[in-house]
Amino acid sequence: MFCPDCRAEYRTGFDRCSDCDVPLVASLPTNEVETDLVQVLETTDSGFLPMACSVLEAAGIPHIVRGDEALKLFPLGMAARGVTSRVLGARVLVPREHAEEARSLLETPAEPPPEGQSEPC
Numbered sequence: 001m002f003c004p005d006c007r008a009e010y011r012t013g014f015d016r017c018s019d020c021d022v023p024l025v026a027s028l029p030t031n032e033v034e035t036d037l038v039q040v041l042e043t044t045d046s047g048f049l050p051m052a053c054s055v056l057e058a059a060g061i062p063h064i065v066r067g068d069e070a071l072k073l074f075p076l077g078m079a080a081r082g083v084t085s086r087v088l089g090a091r092v093l094v095p096r097e098h099a100e101e102a103r104s105l106l107e108t109p110a111e112p113p114p115e116g117q118s119e120p121c
C-alpha cells in the first residue's frame with residue numbers, strides 16, 4: 001500500500017498514511033504526470049498563452065504549461081543555450097480525459113476570463 005501524497009510505502013494492514021492522513025492506494029501510478037498528459041496547444045504567442053490558460057481554468061480543466069519560460073526569456077535563453085534554429089513555443093498539456101474538451105475550447109474563440117485579472121499560470 002502506498003500513500004498517494006507522500007508516496008510512502010506501507011505494509012498490508014495499514015489503510016491510512018500516518019503523516020498525511022489520507023487513504024492509501026494499492027499502487028502508485030508511475031510517472032502519473034507525464035503519461036496522462038496530452039498536448040492540446042502549442043504557441044509562440046506569449047499573449048495568447050494566459051488567455052488559453054484562463055479558458056481551461058474557467059472550464060475546470062487542470063493543465064500544465066511547458067516552455068513559457070522560454071518565451072519570457074527570449075532571446076536571452078536561446079543565446080545562452082546556443083540554440084538558434086528551433087522555434088521556441090509554449091505547450092499546454094492537459095490530462096488525457098480532458099484533451100478533447102480542451103482542444104474544442106481552445107479552437108473556438110474564447111470569451112474573456114470571468115475575472116479579467118486571472119494570473120497567467
Ligand SMILES: [Zn+2]
Binds near residue numbers: 003005020
Ligand atoms: Zn503520506
